[in-house]
Amino acid sequence: MASVSDFNSPHNITWCPGCGDFGILVALKGAFAKLGLSPHNVVVVSGIGCGGKIPHFIRTYGFEGIHGRALPAATGIHLANHELTVVAIGGDGDGCGIGLGHFMHAMRRNLDITYIIQDNEIYGLTVGQASPTTKKGVITKSTPHGTPEDPINPPLVALAAGATFVARGFSGDIPHLTDLIAKGIAHRGVAFIDVFQPCVTWRKDLPYELYQKKIYKLEEVGHDPSDWQAAVKRAIETERWPIGIFYQVQKPIYTDQIPFIKDKPLVKHDISNIDISKYLEEFM
Numbered sequence: 001m002a003s004v005s006d007f008n009s010p011h012n013i014t015w016c017p018g019c020g021d022f023g024i025l026v027a028l029k030g031a032f033a034k035l036g037l038s039p040h041n042v043v044v045v046s047g048i049g050c051g052g053k054i055p056h057f058i059r060t061y062g063f064e065g066i067h068g069r070a071l072p073a074a075t076g077i078h079l080a081n082h083e084l085t086v087v088a089i090g091g092d093g094d095g096c097g098i099g100l101g102h103f104m105h106a107m108r109r110n111l112d113i114t115y116i117i118q119d120n121e122i123y124g125l126t127v128g129q130a131s132p133t134t135k136k137g138v139i140t141k142s143t144p145h146g147t148p149e150d151p152i153n154p155p156l157v158a159l160a161a162g163a164t165f166v167a168r169g170f171s172g173d174i175p176h177l178t179d180l181i182a183k184g185i186a187h188r189g190v191a192f193i194d195v196f197q198p199c200v201t202w203r204k205d206l207p208y209e210l211y212q213k214k215i216y217k218l219e220e221v222g223h224d225p226s227d228w229q230a231a232v233k234r235a236i237e238t239e240r241w242p243i244g245i246f247y248q249v250q251k252p253i254y255t256d257q258i259p260f261i262k263d264k265p266l267v268k269h270d271i272s273n274i275d276i277s278k279y280l281e282e283f284m
Ligand SMILES: Cc1ncc(C[n+]2csc(CCOP(=O)(O)OP(=O)(O)O)c2C)c(N)n1
Pocket: 048, 049, 050, 051, 052, 067, 090, 091, 092, 093, 094, 095, 098, 118, 120, 122, 123, 124, 125, 126, 131
């Protein structure tokens, strides 16, 4: 059985000192180890951004795709071999800006994959523009008078789109986040985890201390994760910021409903006797 250090990558980490991505990386490795997964059974798929570099910093199979497209790649990998553990991960810009359509469709499909948003409420890699999750009125490089837009609320999007596991974590509480990611991966169906992740360079107005002051844990207030309406009420709270599992329900997963791959992943089917020459002729 693999331990946390088995997931250590030899590459130098290029995130800013103090970046919340470090906490997410440690929690992700911890969750893999906690579940007894081995590096060769796991694929971490990202888009582009500071957070999107994570496949380089963890020793599993990995794929750093293009901006906003972590989920289409993760979907393809999962449909080719659903015996692998597939974790898609990316920034708030990646998932709620250019990738928002993919985010919603992945949630409604109930693929048995996990999707994590590294939510620092800023475009980090491109040096500090407002993102879709930046709160109204916040001054950034691209919004010198404060952003005039209301933000997207990722857990609410996931709940509206039909996700069967919706949670939020905090990169400054690694044991809690590790447990949340492990529960998300263990969930049979799509699991979405929004992670509050301080950007110490471009969001100095949103430091660890503010998260610590505002956050409370859903499991400590008697929240019922099987109640969708209660989950929505928690997701739209603004005064205090709940973390933990908002919602979890069991529904048939995508691959169980496709007879050809239900019991055998696509990659394990014998294709040696399939003649595709007639289809190729069309393009010759
Ligand atoms: C198609 C395309 N559009 C825009 C960009 C430029 N770009 C790179 S990263 C990024 C946003 C990064 O923000 P986020 O996804 O929140 O990740 P973070 O850097 O904050 O972790 C953008 C707009 C790109 N690489 N590709």
